[in-house]
Amino acid sequence: MKPILLLILLSVTLAGCGQGGGGKGGRQGPPPVPITLLTLEKGELAERVSLLGESRSQADAAIKTQTEGVVSQLLVDVGDEIVAGQDVAYLDGLEQRLALAEADARLAEARSRLSELQNGTRSQVLQQRRAETRASHALQREAETDLKAVRDLAPQLIKQVEGDFQAARAAEKNAQDEYKRTQELVKQGALSARELVRVESAWEQAKGELLRAERALAVQKVSNERDEAGAVAALERARAESAKSEAVLDESLEGPRDEVVAAQAEIVAALEAARERAALEYQRASVKAPSSGTVRQRMAAVGERLDIGDTLFQVAGEDVALYFDAPESVHGKVETGQTVLLESEGSTEPIPAKVVAVARAVDPNSRRQSFRVEAPEGALLPGEAVRGTLLIPLKGDYLTVHRDALVDKGDRWVVYTVDGENKAVEQKVDYLLGVDETVAISSPKLKAGESVVGRGAPGLYPGATVMLPQASPTPGSTP
Structure with missing residues (x-):
């Protein structure tokens, strides 16, 4: 302020001296206006938009079981750093071990059979096959004998039980007739009522015996049918086993057909695939981390039984992305590659980051447009609240200068230049953007490197006399 006051006092003093030198009737114009000069620059200016955002992990993951079992050991806990492929827990794997052992046994048997078909049958095996065939024939004959015995015995059993039934029916008929005769005699008075009660009781007992x-x-009929059906089924099984033994013996003697060998090879291939699946299930009892990150939550305990797809841990990934919502005033201006200055509670100075993706739609409720920013590695924690300043570069051909040079005339914006006679020349400009103390303007009559009036510009008018500073023009700011 002191240099300005000195300039004003100096101008007043010079004005007074001019009036005294003019004599009587002498007339002097307004004193020169002290000014400073600024240099127009071909600079870059960016609009600053303050935003609130949230940091999220791009690789959040849930470590889930891929097989079932009881948790036998947990190898990590909350806060531990893990890497992809690391073992984080063990399941007991009992069911998986049993399934793998069974698959190994089936595969070994099928491979042995295939080798036998391909290489021929040894003499010891042929002897065994003949013995098996003889045994199957003996079982078939035994089953035929059993069926004949069942069929021969059935009528005898029925006859015996049927005899008991006929006797019970005759006894019931006699008891009924006796009851009717006694009833008539009681009515005639020949017998007492007590005798009728005794006879009726005997009749009821005969009815029960008949029902039994x-x-x-x-x-007995059902039992006979069941016994015969069982004997028939046993005979059919014996015949099938006998036929199978004969076929195996014939094949061993004659050699297998090509289609039999091919079919057995397919069986071996299927069992190999089943064995691989069983081995994979057993390996899955060791639970591995699918990605690197930090364990942020444990969801299970040792001894707990888990099914396929149950969650063991929640993991926060290492790659952190930031998400912001741009206000409606800048819709269409946010682009990938733009800079965002980040600030968080833990940061001491702004952290520059880049916009990597912009949503091509606006939320219908908030009227905001979301975009994603890639944060520098390790700069922020997932879930942290972040303040950001989005820098939207001003596009087009324009000049920048200190805000002091721009004058608002109500219906237009102007700056002033100085001609060779130290007179102010008004230049109409378009005001494009202001950021802090710098403004962006455009005018077809101005170019970078030209000087314009800085301080003192609001008091000028076209043709006003100015007092130039002694120092050279100051680019970008007013001294």
């Missing part, structure tokens, strides 16, 4: 005999006959 009927049931016994029905049970």
Whole structure:
């Protein structure tokens, strides 16, 4: 302020001296206006938009079981750093071990059979096959004998039970007739009522015996049918086993057909695939991390039984991305590659980052446009709240200068240049953007490197006399 005051006092003093030198009737114009000069620059200016955002891990993952079992050991816990492929837990794997052992046994048997088909049958095996065939024939004959015995015995059993039934029915009929005769005699007074009660009781007992005999006959018939069906089924199994033994013996004697060898090879291939699946299931009892990161939550405990797809751990990934929502005022201006200055509670100075993706749609509720920023590695933690300043570069052909040079005339914006006679020349400009103390303007009559009036510009008008500073023009700021 002191240099300005000195310039003002100096101008007043010079004005007074001019009036005294003019004599009586002498007339003097307004005193020169002290000014500073600024240099127009071909600079770059960016609009600054303050935003609030959130940091999120791009590789958050849930470590899930791929097989079932009981948790036998947890190798990591909350806060531990893990890498992709690292073992984080063990399941007991009992069921998987048993399934793998069974698959190995089946595969070994099928391979042995295939080798036998391909290489021929040894004499010891032929002897065994002949013995198996003779045994199957003997079993078939035994089954035929059993069936004949069952069929021969069935009528005898039925006849015996049916005899009991006929006897019970005759007894019931006699008891009924006796009851009717006694009933008539009681009515005639020849017998007492007590005798009728005794006879009726005997009749009821005969009815019960008849019912039991009927049931016994029905049970015997069902039993005979079941025994015959069992004997028939046993005979069919014996015949099938006998036929199978004969076929195996014939094949061993004659050699297998090509289609038999091919079919056995397919069986071996299928069992090999089944064995690989069983081995994979067993390996999955060792739970591995799918990606690197930090364990942020444990979801299971030792001894707990888990099914396929149950979650063991929640992991926060190492790659952190930031998400911001741009206000409606800058829709269409946010582009990939633009700079965002980041600030968080833990940062001491702004961290520059780049916009890597912009949503091509606006949220219908908030009227905001989302975009993603890639943060420098290790700069931020997932879930951390972040303040950001988005820098939107001003596009086009324009000049930059200190805000002091720009004058608002109400209906237009102007700056002033100085001609050779130290007179102010008004230049109409378009005001494009202002950031802090710098403004962007455009005018077809101005170019970079020209000087314009800085301080003192608001008090000028076209043709006003100015007092030039002694120092050279100052680019970008007013001294």
